[in-house]
Amino acid sequence: MSKESKTLEKEAQAPAKVKQPWTAKRVLDKILDNALLILMAIAVVLIAIKNPNFIKARSIINILSQTCAYLPVALGVGGCIVLTGTDLSAGRIVGLSACVSASLLQAVDAASKMWPNITPPPVLLVLLLAMVIGAAIGAFNGFFVAKFKLHPFIVTLGTQLIIYTVLLLYVKGGNNGGMAISTLDASYSNFITGSFLKIAKTPIPNYVWISLILTAVMWFIWNKTTFGKNMFALGANEEAARVSGVNVFATTIMVFALAGAMYSVTGFIEGARVGSNTANTGFNYELDGIAACVIGGVSFVGGIGKIRGVIIGVLMLRLIFVGLNMVGINQDLFYLIKGGIILFACALDMRKYLVKK
Secondary structure (H helix, E strand, O other), rough: OOOHHHHHHHHOOOOOOOOOOOOOOHHHHHHHOOOOOHHHHHHHHHHHHHHHHHHHHHHHHHHHHHHHHHHHHHHHHHHHHHHOOOOOOOOHHHHHHHHHHHHHOOOOOOOOOOOOOOOOOHHHHHHHHHHHHHHHHHHHHHHHHHHOOOOOOHHHHHHHHHHHHHHHHHHOOOOOOOOEEEOOOOHHHHHHOOOOOOEOOOOOHHHHHHHHHHHHHHHHHHHOOOHHHHHHHHOOOOOOOHHHOOHHHHHHHHHHHHHHHHHHHHHHHHHHOOOOOOOOOOOOHHHHHHHHHHHOOOOOOOOOOOOHHHHHHHHHHHHHHHHHHHHOOHHHHHHHHHHHHHHHHHHOOOOOOHOOO
């Protein structure tokens, strides 16, 4: 039998798909399922009408750059949320990584050099060191969650305070008297904020490409590896995952370690992007990461989440802050709007969960 005959036979045997009629309820469900995307599109149109500069190349690249700066944190937090947890230590890991990276990569002739006797090492070596620090802290979090069955909220709240103390001691331990760590080596600044590509004479910072490469790697890990499958299985049902052979202990530690490494990449980027680092660098970054994940459909129910959803969540938050600022909205209202969007996103998420039940 030819391939065409076999195909026709399979099609004949397959049950015919029944097209569901477009009832008012189905239309409403579709609208609610895509409500945040619809709102984002409407917001873009309204802001563009109010201020046409919003859709010009400079503004678009600015939004893209800010999105990519915060994206690694959100991707790291996303994995923790998939496990029905969270990570409150993310922002402090960002700050510690930023300060360590900046202190090691200060220019030799910096007026307030933190470590005068250290010559700036290779940039990639410092990036690797930052990721190791972040991964170690993440693994520490994961160990307490997996070994002692403590809720990630409690564990990461504790480590957040510990890391902040370490960060304060580190910043004050050098020869700069606790001053901001600035005047960075050109190799570091060029690696992060330099540019080899321009669009409409507007440069695209190098850290955009770093963030996009990391996003592709995370997509591969989440969707194409056994570890990714185990992560989602564990988040959906821990007992069922254990019975099916998933190493719950190792998977939990790996998820938090991977998250810590992603936070450190953000810290490494922020060290050069901000250019003046203090103990407050990275403050509240974990909240933006959690908000972006919730907006993007990564569910606290567990076992649900997509990389593209996280990207959309981060992008929406950046659109809010940049767009509202461009139309002259009072900045005191930004957090009110942001909070409302988070509550709305959570309500939509629970609606989907209740419908499935």
